[in-house]
Amino acid sequence: MDTSDNILQQASPDLVRGSDMARSAKAARLSPSFISWLQAGPMMLVFLAFFLIPLVFVVIVSFWDYNEYQLLPAFSGRGYTDTFEGCIAQLPDLCTIGKTYVKTLKLCFLVWVITLFIGFWVAYFLAFHVKSKTWQMGLSLLCTIPFWTSNVIRMIAWIPLLGRNGLVNSGLMKTGLINQPVEWLLFSEFSVVLALVHLFTFFMVVPIFNSMIRVDRSLIEAAYDAGATGFQTLVNVIIPLAKPGIVIGSIFVITIVMGDFITIGVMGGQQIAAAGKIIETRVNALQFPAAAANAVILLVITFLIITMMSRIVDIKKEL
Amino acid sequence: MTETTKKTGVSRRTLLKSTAGLAGLAAGSGAITGFPYVMSAEPKVLRYLGTAVNEGDDISKQCLKDTGIKIEYITATTDDVTKRVMTQPNSFDVLDTEYFSLKKIVPSGNILALDAKKIKQFDNITPVFTKGETPGGKKIGGQGTAPWKVLYLEGKDSRKFATSPTEFVTLIPTVYNADTLGIRPDLIKRPIGSWSELLNPEFKGKASILNIPSIGIMDAAMVVEATGKYKYADKGNMTKEEIDLTMKVMTEAKKAGQFRAFWKDFNESVNLMASGETVIQSMWSPAVTKVRSMGIACTFQPLKEGYRSWASGFCVSKGVSGAKLDWAYEFVNWFLSGYAGAYLNRQGYYSAVLSTAKANMEPYEWAYWMEGKPAEKDIKAPDGSLLEKAGSVRDGGSYEDRMGSVACWNAVMDENDYMVRKWNEFIAA
Numbered sequence: 001m002d003t004s005d006n007i008l009q010q011a012s013p014d015l016v017r018g019s020d021m022a023r024s025a026k027a028a029r030l031s032p033s034f035i036s037w038l039q040a041g042p043m044m045l046v047f048l049a050f051f052l053i054p055l056v057f058v059v060i061v062s063f064w065d066y067n068e069y070q071l072l073p074a075f076s077g078r079g080y081t082d083t084f085e086g087c088i089a090q091l092p093d094l095c096t097i098g099k100t101y102v103k104t105l106k107l108c109f110l111v112w113v114i115t116l117f118i119g120f121w122v123a124y125f126l127a128f129h130v131k132s133k134t135w136q137m138g139l140s141l142l143c144t145i146p147f148w149t150s151n152v153i154r155m156i157a158w159i160p161l162l163g164r165n166g167l168v169n170s171g172l173m174k175t176g177l178i179n180q181p182v183e184w185l186l187f188s189e190f191s192v193v194l195a196l197v198h199l200f201t202f203f204m205v206v207p208i209f210n211s212m213i214r215v216d217r218s219l220i221e222a223a224y225d226a227g228a229t230g231f232q233t234l235v236n237v238i239i240p241l242a243k244p245g246i247v248i249g250s251i252f253v254i255t256i257v258m259g260d261f262i263t264i265g266v267m268g269g270q271q272i273a274a275a276g277k278i279i280e281t282r283v284n285a286l287q288f289p290a291a292a293a294n295a296v297i298l299l300v301i302t303f304l305i306i307t308m309m310s311r312i313v314d315i316k317k318e319l
Numbered sequence: 320m321t322e323t324t325k326k327t328g329v330s331r332r333t334l335l336k337s338t339a340g341l342a343g344l345a346a347g348s349g350a351i352t353g354f355p356y357v358m359s360a361e362p363k364v365l366r367y368l369g370t371a372v373n374e375g376d377d378i379s380k381q382c383l384k385d386t387g388i389k390i391e392y393i394t395a396t397t398d399d400v401t402k403r404v405m406t407q408p409n410s411f412d413v414l415d416t417e418y419f420s421l422k423k424i425v426p427s428g429n430i431l432a433l434d435a436k437k438i439k440q441f442d443n444i445t446p447v448f449t450k451g452e453t454p455g456g457k458k459i460g461g462q463g464t465a466p467w468k469v470l471y472l473e474g475k476d477s478r479k480f481a482t483s484p485t486e487f488v489t490l491i492p493t494v495y496n497a498d499t500l501g502i503r504p505d506l507i508k509r510p511i512g513s514w515s516e517l518l519n520p521e522f523k524g525k526a527s528i529l530n531i532p533s534i535g536i537m538d539a540a541m542v543v544e545a546t547g548k549y550k551y552a553d554k555g556n557m558t559k560e561e562i563d564l565t566m567k568v569m570t571e572a573k574k575a576g577q578f579r580a581f582w583k584d585f586n587e588s589v590n591l592m593a594s595g596e597t598v599i600q601s602m603w604s605p606a607v608t609k610v611r612s613m614g615i616a617c618t619f620q621p622l623k624e625g626y627r628s629w630a631s632g633f634c635v636s637k638g639v640s641g642a643k644l645d646w647a648y649e650f651v652n653w654f655l656s657g658y659a660g661a662y663l664n665r666q667g668y669y670s671a672v673l674s675t676a677k678a679n680m681e682p683y684e685w686a687y688w689m690e691g692k693p694a695e696k697d698i699k700a701p702d703g704s705l706l707e708k709a710g711s712v713r714d715g716g717s718y719e720d721r722m723g724s725v726a727c728w729n730a731v732m733d734e735n736d737y738m739v740r741k742w743n744e745f746i747a748a
Contacts, residue, residue, distance in 0.1 A: 068422070068423050068426070068731075068735060068736070069405060069423045069424070069426050069427040070405070070427060082736075082740065085740070096743070096744040096747045096748060097747075099747065100747045103747075152586060155587070155590070156586075156590055159590055159594045159596065160594065163594050163595075163596055164594075164595060164596055165594065165595050166594075183524060186596070187579060187580045187596075265583075266587075269578075269579060269580025269581060270530045270580060270581035270582065270583060270746065271573070271578065271580060271581060271746065272747075273743070273746055273747030277746075277747075278743060278747075281532075281739065281742075281743050281746075282739075283402070284398040284399075284402070285398075285532070285735070285736070285739040286401065286402060286405060286423065287736065287739070
């Protein structure tokens with residue numbers, strides 16, 4: 001009780017004024033930094049309990065040994081060495097695991113570029129062209145539609161559209177553009193990227209929209225008054241000010257795509273392996289340390305990408 | 320948990336009702352088994368972990384009607400069932416799993432062997448399980464983890480399989496089948512007679528195989544043997560060299576664009592086949608039935624090299640004791656007493672105790688499903704929908720013909736770890 005009172009008083013100095021001296025003296029004794037800690041505390045605890053501690057476990061388990069049916073808590077690098085078995089011997093050719101990571105990065109890059117492009121313009125439209133708040137709200141809710149369906153539904157829905165005998169192929173055949181059904185429409189990298197873009201563009205739209213809505217309109221007017229073309233305003237005013245949104249959206253998309261295995265599996269016909277898939281197969285084979293080792297590798301790669309991005313834009317400063 | 324219950328007298332049911340989260344916690348921690356005095360006032364409930372094969376609303380309803388035991392299904396894939404036994408053995412009571420998983424499950428010590436003497440129909444269980452032969456005396460192929468190799472334990476708490484019959488049974492058999500390739504006869508338009516057709520370039524980009532390593536590699540081995548490239552000593556227990564060879568053949572085919580997709584669950588396999596994306600693929604019997612019930616021609620094609628078989632059965636979690644263990648026996652005995660067996664037979668599977676299943680089926684049903692005779696009347700699925708019109712014959716013929724042609728069983732190899740890695744490389748190649 002006491003503490004919460006203090007926080008309250010600290011937060012609104014007006015309340016302190018006029019209350020009795022003892023209490024205000026006590027409040028003064030609590031340093032502002034202590035109160036910030038108190039405020040951040042609950043979130044920190046959640047973060048610690050549900051993210052940091054499990055993560056430490058993952059790293060520890062990745063160095064355990066294992067057999068068919070149990071984990072052996074003895075230090076072993078087997079999770080890592082098994083993962084890269086035969087890779088050095090194969091050099092300069094990439095081994096399968098190396099190819100898998102390259103493939104994951106490639107998919108991730110493609111999805112990132114496309115979602116950024118589409119997401120930017122959708123957000124631009126919402127922020128600068130849609131004037132009414134209600135419409136802005138309604139249209140952004142519209143963007144969540146891809147999340148209303150499950151993977152299985154989506155899989156079943158893509159087959160009649162993109163499949164060998166699907167709508168697109170039969171349409172193309174009828175117009176005479178092709179004689180043979182196009183095979184790469186489904187169960188290919190194309191369909192994987194298509195599905196991922198369809199799903200995750202929303203994660204770009206929201207943060208970019210959020211940044212754009214806060215752009216001071218007078219800046220745009222000023223640019224216009226100073227004789228800037230629309231393109232110059234975009235490059236010199238809007239994009240720099242929307243940078244935090246762009247980076248946050250990119251982090252969302254990159255982290256999700258790097259770890260995805262369900263969409264890639266379903267849309268790739270289980271023929272395209274991604275880093276997440278390796279982990280899944282390991283877990284299914286009860287090889288938890290090897291799965292943990294791959295998770296650590298994936299984490300490190302993702303972390304490197306994120307660090308690189310935050311080098312370009314200092315999110316903390318921009319926010 | 321225990322403290323709360325004793326002090327406040329809150330019954331477990333109230334607790335369960337009040338918070339689903341707590342219920343999960345209680346179930347997971349095994350706290351429920353801690354106070355039998357509460358339980359005796361409760362309805363008989365068994366938490367039943369398994370794949371969906373044996374699980375059906377009709378079965379659980381009939382079971383409740385006949386025995387008063389309420390079955391709570393926990394459905395998972397074969398891999399997930401095994402994972403759950405390893406990591407949360409207290410989260411289920413009855414386990415329904417496949418024989419090939421036993422090589423992983425039994426050494427973990429998380430399951431309790433059942434006492435054959437308490438199983439009323441044990442002596443009537445089909446010799447497929449106990450002797451490795453059909454009731455008609457046909458010898459069944461024993462490559463892989465054949466059920467009779469892992470049926471008995473040396474003692475009650477033993478983690479070793481016994482080589483001769485004992486009274487401690489790892490899994491009381493319930494259901495099994497002989498698997499083969501499914502084809503689309505309307506798109507292939509010629510007879511298919513060998514596993515090797517899966518890699519026939521004629522079906523380039525139109526073939527598929529299932530992406531469950533321990534089963535997929537068996538199908539792959541059937542194909543490799545059928546092409547005459549290699550003859551395995553035991554397809555279900557390959558050496559590293561044999562695994563490399565098998566995966567090499569499959570990888571070459573994959574790189575040449577033979578496969579359209581790989582599938583991991585029932586619905587995926589049905590969709591691939593029904594949409595015409597594939598015309599030949601590994602398939603499960605009920606999936607073929609499903610495609611057919613959509614009005615699309617699909618055959619569960621018998622092949623000259625024989626079938627790859629699988630079997631599953633019941634055991635209980637190590638944590639089950641007292642009254643709950645009695646209910647588990649009651650449930651297993653009920654399951655073998657005919658209703659469930661007939662139900663499974665009508666889906667195209669086979670029941671472990673043939674005599675009781677027969678007593679629960681119409682003679683024309685038995686003749687169609689088990690004797691390979693043309694259907695005298697329309698054949699209906701358990702839910703009443705039409706499966707086959709009068710006059711049709713079951714793919715692969717009679718029980719004797721099908722089970723008698725089994726070449727190998729789903730397996731976990733000694734080199735399983737290596738195999739899984741190689742399989743991953745094949746999928747990623």
